[in-house]
Amino acid sequence: MxxxxxxxxxxxxxxxxxxxxxxxxxxxxxxxxxxxxxxxxxxxxxxxxxxxxxxxxxxxxxxxxxxxxxxxxxxxxxxxxTFDTSGVASGTLERFPPELYLRETPLTAPSPAILDFARAAGAREGDALAALHALLAAIYEKMEFDTDATHAATTAAESFDHSKGVCQDFAHLFIACARAIGAPARYVSGYYLRTDGDAQVAGHAWAEAHVPDLGWVGFDPAHGVSPGERHVRLAVALDYLSAxxxxxxxxxxxxxxxxxxxxxxxxxxxxxxxxxxx
Incomplete structure (x- = not known):
């Protein structure tokens, strides 16, 4: 596309x-x-x-x-x-080993409630990819998209407590949950081509998690999907501040x-x- x-x-x-x-x-x-x-x-x-x-x-x-x-x-x-790669972000420039992306930041630090949520969501799955998709579905079900509920400095723990936020908050929460179950995860900024007439904030954000034997795989918890042809990838980092x-x-x-x-x-x-x- x-x-x-x-x-x-x-x-x-x-x-x-x-x-x-x-x-x-x-x-x-x-x-x-x-x-x-x-x-x-x-x-x-x-x-x-x-x-x-x-x-x-x-x-x-x-x-x-x-x-x-x-x-x-x-x-x-x-x-x-853009091309549909089933969410796999292959061919990207990588400066660090995946383990760097296990590092917590103030915006992505998990609360005890997030740790419990993440472990419960992925506990029934037998492999890393399935567990991450279970997290994606659980966050999409729990969180309500609300442009007035948060601001640029809102943490994953704060948005989780209110069950509301924007794409930045959804991404931070997914990152916190993925790291909680041992998966390196990072923030991605970019754009999204919508199919409906709903209002869109300036730009978009999602997350990527590292999966053994696959590499980096994208997860868009604001839409409950893996990134595809409608996503344009701009920058990656540990969280929003660096991207x-x-x-x-x-x-x-x-x-x-x-x-x-x-x-x-x-x-x-x-x-x-x-x-x-x-």
Whole structure:
């Protein structure tokens, strides 16, 4: 499937910012599940984009913009051809052994309740892959998607206690559960081509777990499926903080607000897209 993506992020300030620096993890890499046909990044300020790779092998662009300015907009746009690999993320760039992804972080640390939940969900399954699919189904059944219930710093334990959250929370919870049963797991940021008319947050997130004899396998607990042709993979890390599409800092610029607009659509056939400001 060939998918066209446009992702625009605008920061606005009640008081002009003196300068800003941003790190962008907004460029997908090729692997067996996707091929990037074209991709570009534009910033509406006079700056130079510097490309590099982070410790996980994600493509990172960084820039510094000098003000004063009352807004700054970053836009990425491109075409990606995706392939159905039954959720297996083969051909990816790997910098670390899978065991690194057993490491807990504040966002993914399991509570006693999560440990009990994870062990109960996977206890009846005879192999690692079946246990992970059981976790996927259990989280999808338990959790309610609610854009008002959590925020960027919400932990897996907090969202589990409220049984609500967004795709970021679902991914963190799956990671916590997978690690609890001994499976290395990591966070994945990206995009998803929806088939319905429901509202979509800017971008998407899911998880990958390492399975013996298979390698890294994707699990999308927000939809209860393994990633397929409708998923476009951007970046991986231990949790959201190291895979966030945009992170940065500024001097001045009090009263910051952010607006995000995302459009994900097939390049041929009937258009399917969502756009939301937040």
């Amino acid at each position: 060939r998918i066209r993506i446009r992702h625009e992020t605008t920061y606005r300030y009640l008081e002009p910012a003196k300068s800003a620096i941003q790190h962008l993890r907004l460029t997908p890499r090729n692997f067996d599940g996707q091929h990037v046909k074209d991709w570009r990044i534009d910033v509406d300020r006079d700056c130079r984009l510097m490309a590099s790779e982070d410790a996980f092998g994600n493509i990172v662009h960084r820039f510094t913009a000098d003000g004063p300015f009352d807004s700054i907009t970053t836009m990425v746009e491109g075409d990606v051809t 966030a599409p945009i992170r940065g800092a500024r001097a001045g610029g009090a009263g910051e607000t952010m607006e995000v607009k995302v459009r994900v659509a097939p390049t041929h056939g009937q258009s399917q897209s969502q756009s939301q400001s937040q």
